[in-house]
Amino acid sequence: MDQILYWNAVALEADRIAHTELKQAERGSRGPIGSSRSLAIVHAAMHDAYFSIVGAPHGTWLTAPPVAANGAAVDAAMAVAAHATLSALYPAQNGRLDRALREADLSGPGVGRGTAHGQAVARAVLRVRKGDPGTDAKNYHPDTAAPNHRPDPVNPAQGYYAPHYGARSRCFAVSTRYTLDPPPKGVDPRYLDALREVRAKGIAPEAAASLPTGMAARTADETLIGVFWGYDGSKGVGTPPRLYNQIVRAVAHARDNTVEQNARLFALVNIALADAGILCWDEKYRHNLWRPVLGIREYDPSMGPDSTPGRGLDPDCDPCWRPHGAPRSNEVAFNFTPPFPAYPSGHATFGAAALQITRRFYGVTAEGPDTLVDGLGVVSAELDGSTTDNDGVARTRHTRHFPDGLWQMMEENGRSRVFLGVHWSFDAFATGANGEMDLTQNIGGVRLGRDIADNLWTNGLKQDRGAGPRLP
The missing domain is CATH 1.10.606.10 (Vanadium-containing Chloroperoxidase, domain 2)
Structure with a gap:
């Protein structure tokens, strides 16, 4: 089983469900900003779980990734890194995510060590992005003079989505703030x-x-x-x-x-x-x-x-x-x-x-x-x-x-x-x-x-x- 494609599908389904069931606990993972941030965290964790074990010239996303124990199973590390980050980002879906982990076909030597490594990588990635601003409009005071943005007159109560997020966020990896x-x-x-x-x-x-x-x-x-x-x-x-x-x-x-x-x-x-x-x-x-x-x-x-x-x-x-x-x-x-x-x-x-x-x-x-x-x-x-x-x-x-x-x-x-x-x-x-x-x-x-x-x-x-x- 390709754990990347498997957990990518699980993550995309989590996004769909989050926008269907609209649970308050998953508010931060909704909308285009919430979705893109959540998917980046999950895939950064899988990437680093894999390459911190297998190695590659390009290295890992994390500057100082956790070190895997000898013999850690890479499939288990990727699966658990994905599961742990998804569980943190989509807590209302933990039952479905736990089932996905059980069905991830993890067996053989090194699963326990791979599991521990995947958990460590997930914690490290989540910790790096813990301080990201939210998508709420608290303390946002819009300038609504024409031709500035105002809410849709057909949906006048819609408010403003993520007005602080862009300016106050650190980029994941892009080195230049393009304008x-x-x-x-x-x-x-x-x-x-x-x-x-x-x-x-x-x-x-x-x-x-x-x-x-x-x-x-x-x-x-x-x-x-x-x-x-x-x-x-x-x-x-x-x-x-x-x-x-x-x-x-x-x-x-x-x-x-x-x-x-x-x-x-x-x-x-x-x-x-x-x-x-x-x-x-x-x-x-x-x-x-x-x-x-x-x-x-x-x-x-x-x-x-x-x-x-x-x-x-x-x-x-x-x-x-x-x-x-x-x-x-x-x-x-x-x-x-x-x-x-x-x-x-x-x-x-x-x-x-x-x-x-x-x-x-x-x-x-x-x-x-x-x-x-x-x-x-x-x-x-x-x-x-x-x-x-x-x-x-x-x-x-x-x-x-x-x-x-x-x-x-x-x-x-x-x-x-x-x-x-x-x-x-x-x-x-x-x-x-x-x-x-x-x-x-x-x-x-x-x-x-x-x-x-x-x-x-x-x-x-x-x-x-x-x-x-x-x-x-």
């Missing part, structure tokens, strides 16, 4: 182009007939793309880090990875995701840009809390505009706009970090299409034939193919959020003259995620190289 250029705003023509695009492509389906003449509404395929990449913490589905892990699992299976390769790959992927969460959330609350639902409704100066008298409504303003929204899957409720600022896109940052580090792991260095998913079909939990939409109707199963590989996924994942009406296009990336993704500009989440992945690949997974917090 992005400010997003387009106001009279910048790039902002107006993005507004017109999301107004048409992201509108709620029941309101599409209200679009001005000449605006091309979202196509059926664009709706499919938006929902496919959803994973907005809904019941039975979970968060974006779960989806990107599922994609990497498919690649690892297709490439017939060894346990050693998987120990390294999944640690790289999940630490990239955790650092993407830290730096993306720092940028989100630093730039504090509103979402399209407010930007479109309040594009005219006569609209909004600080409105001034006008002489007629600007044609690019729609005071009643509503987005398709992030999918509220498996419950009957309004779709929603996420409870944190728009720029940069979390999906774009997470996806680029995870998929770019996977490209680098398999030797892809050039930007552009790759062949890493040739012949593979990908099924999203949002479109698996059993997940229901927010009207309670099961969505049809859909298998998606990506002929241009993980590079195509990085771009499509970023664009998908426009089709849900919850992001501006530049939240994902700047575009060139023909609308293609342009990563030469320091704009958007794909650029940020790519830089994070490339930094990790160059500098390795080292706890002591992680950049410190921006704020105390």
Whole structure:
């Protein structure tokens, strides 16, 4: 049994259950930040349990890992490290996690010594990240003047998710706190182009007939793309880090990875995701840009809390505009706009970090299409034939193919959020003259995620190289 793939599956199921059962004890492991942090801790522990016994030139993530007793069984060390970290992060699921450990096929000489080592590694990893800030908004005082972020008017009680986390967190391993250029705003023509695009492509389906003449509404395929990449913490589905892990699992299976390769790959992927969460959330609350639902409704100066008298409504303003929204899957409720600022896109940052580090792991260095998913079909939990939409109707199963590989996924994942009406296009990336993704500009989440992945690949997974917090 490959313990990395086994416990990765257990961890992804823990994420799904945490977002389905909503236990208070697991609040810190929910949402994109909670998920990415938890998955990084689990995979760092498995990585170090393995390489502190087997050895490798790249060494361990921990600066001073526990020393294993001679003859410690590596499978037992990995399994127990995963079980111990998961039990700490998902305490409401301890019964299921204990059962997973019993079914992990651990036997033979050295199991006891491997168990002790796995426990020691888990304690060390948890201790290193014990001081991470939470995802609550205590003592956060938002500046809500336009064009700053405010809660979704369709879900006005949603509050603010993880406003302190990014700025006050130490990175897991990325050595530079990358920052992005400010997003387009106001009279910048790039902002107006993005507004017109999301107004048409992201509108709620029941309101599409209200679009001005000449605006091309979202196509059926664009709706499919938006929902496919959803994973907005809904019941039975979970968060974006779960989806990107599922994609990497498919690649690892297709490439017939060894346990050693998987120990390294999944640690790289999940630490990239955790650092993407830290730096993306720092940028989100630093730039504090509103979402399209407010930007479109309040594009005219006569609209909004600080409105001034006008002489007629600007044609690019729609005071009643509503987005398709992030999918509220498996419950009957309004779709929603996420409870944190728009720029940069979390999906774009997470996806680029995870998929770019996977490209680098398999030797892809050039930007552009790759062949890493040739012949593979990908099924999203949002479109698996059993997940229901927010009207309670099961969505049809859909298998998606990506002929241009993980590079195509990085771009499509970023664009998908426009089709849900919850992001501006530049939240994902700047575009060139023909609308293609342009990563030469320091704009958007794909650029940020790519830089994070490339930094990790160059500098390795080292706890002591992680950049410190921006704020105390």
